[in-house]
Amino acid sequence: MNIHIIGGGNLGTAISVGLAQYTTGNTITVTRRNVALIGHLSQYGIRTSASNIEGITGADMIILAIKPWQAEAVLQEILPHISGKIIASAASGVTLDQLHGIVADSNTVVRIMPNIAAQYGASATCISALAQDIAKVQPVVDLFDKVGTALIIDEKLMDAATVLGACGTAFALRYIRASMQAGIEIGFDAKTALAISAQTALGATEMLLKESAHPEQLIDKVTTPQGCTIAGLNEMEHEGFSSSLIKGIKTSLKQIKG
Ligand SMILES: NC(=O)c1ccc[n+]([C@@H]2O[C@H](COP(=O)([O-])OP(=O)(O)OC[C@H]3O[C@@H](n4cnc5c(N)ncnc54)[C@H](OP(=O)(O)O)[C@@H]3O)[C@@H](O)[C@H]2O)c1
Known part of the structure; x- marks a missing residue:
């Protein structure tokens, strides 16, 4: 073409x-x-x-x-x-x-x-x-x-698509930045922290798409009872991790619709 x-x-x-x-x-x-x-x-x-x-x-x-x-x-x-x-x-x-x-x-x-x-x-x-x-x-x-x-x-979902798919790029990058910042605090230099954080996000996405799985099914595979992953995850949720993302996405949509 x-x-x-x-x-x-x-x-x-x-x-x-x-x-x-x-x-x-x-x-x-x-x-x-x-x-x-x-x-x-x-x-x-x-x-x-x-x-x-x-x-x-x-x-x-x-x-x-x-x-x-x-x-x-x-x-x-x-x-x-x-x-x-x-x-x-x-x-x-x-x-x-x-x-x-x-x-x-x-x-x-x-x-x-x-x-x-x-x-x-x-x-x-x-x-x-x-x-x-x-x-x-x-x-x-x-x-x-x-x-x-x-x-x-459907066209009526086009604003929602803008938020989830286009603004979503920035949301995903902010997650990686936060992970990188935490990585520095727990001992890595910035370059190594970024490499680990970005590749881990890519790996999680690859698994999700290749296995057509629900995220929680894959989370179950990395959480050991009484282990460090579930402890960290639950602390993030207590601090509003999912809630802040959902609220941010809804605020972006409200902003688009004016
Ligand atoms: N960026 C994203 O991630 C993204 C994602 C999805 C959708 N969108 C949408 O895509 C559109 C473009 O976004 P953007 O971020 O790429 O904006 P942008 O970086 O400002 O690009 C717009 C381009 O249009 C050119 N332009 C302006 N008037 C023109 C004309 N009369 N003839 C030819 N070119 C002209 C400008 O260059 P000159 O001034 O040199 O002409 C500019 O480079 C927006 O409607 C945005 O909402 C963006």
């Missing part, structure tokens, strides 16, 4: 590098006004441009990785050149109805909520489309499956 990514910021560049690394046979172009800042993408065979329109007529899919308030102006700018193309918008909060209100009937419009781990083939990407378009979204699902896991969800 010929993929045209508009908005070469954090997300747009992560998706482009992920697609360049984990797919073959695709042509990828990334645009942003300050194009000098994405010159490094050429090392992955990615084209860059300051023009949103240059080459867009040859594109099969257009990915919008711009801020929500930039979406309408950018769509109006490219509108004369995108007849019949798939538009996949990552602009948070811009609804399918709003997008359909701008583009032509011939366009397939999809909302996507990836995260920046797409760069390493590890994004959790939620995808939604109107019922009339759902049969046409497979190319988007197939593409984002290559840079992680792609799931079709």
Whole structure:
């Protein structure tokens, strides 16, 4: 496919590098006004441009990785050149109805909520489309499956997907940071503490996904009666570990909904 990514910021560049690394046979172009800042993408065979329109007529899919308030102006700018193309918008909060209100009937419009781990083939990407378009979204699902896991969800859960899948990257990193800080306090230098904390989180995730298990089933395998793991876990819960995460996720959702 010929993929045209508009908005070469954090997300747009992560998706482009992920697609360049984990797919073959695709042509990828990334645009942003300050194009000098994405010159490094050429090392992955990615084209860059300051023009949103240059080459867009040859594109099969257009990915919008711009801020929500930039979406309408950018769509109006490219509108004369995108007849019949798939538009996949990552602009948070811009609804399918709003997008359909701008583009032509011939366009397939999809909302996507990836995260920046797409760069390493590890994004959790939620995808939604109107019922009339759902049969046409497979190319988007197939593409984002290559840079992680792609799931079709109801649009009404898109804000929740933003919190769990995109903000969730920061939440997971904060867990690793806290573990690292504790590691330093119990004797490791920072580098070693980070290596152990990050790899342990990765290992736990790998087990969970490979075994399709519930987290508590795997926790049972590492907790010995009267042992140190269950003592530490229960102390964390007394201090509000799960509760603070749940409250934080609900607060993020409230913030998105305004
Ligand atoms: N970051 C994440 O983890 C994440 C995850 C999921 C969804 N999202 C959503 O994805 C969107 C982008 O987020 P981001 O974090 O990547 O933002 P960002 O880093 O600010 O990137 C936005 C990019 O758009 C470019 N841009 C602005 N106006 C443009 C125009 N008219 N034509 C072409 N490019 C233009 C900007 O570069 P110039 O100023 O040089 O043009 C900038 O690099 C947002 O809607 C966000 O909510 C982000």
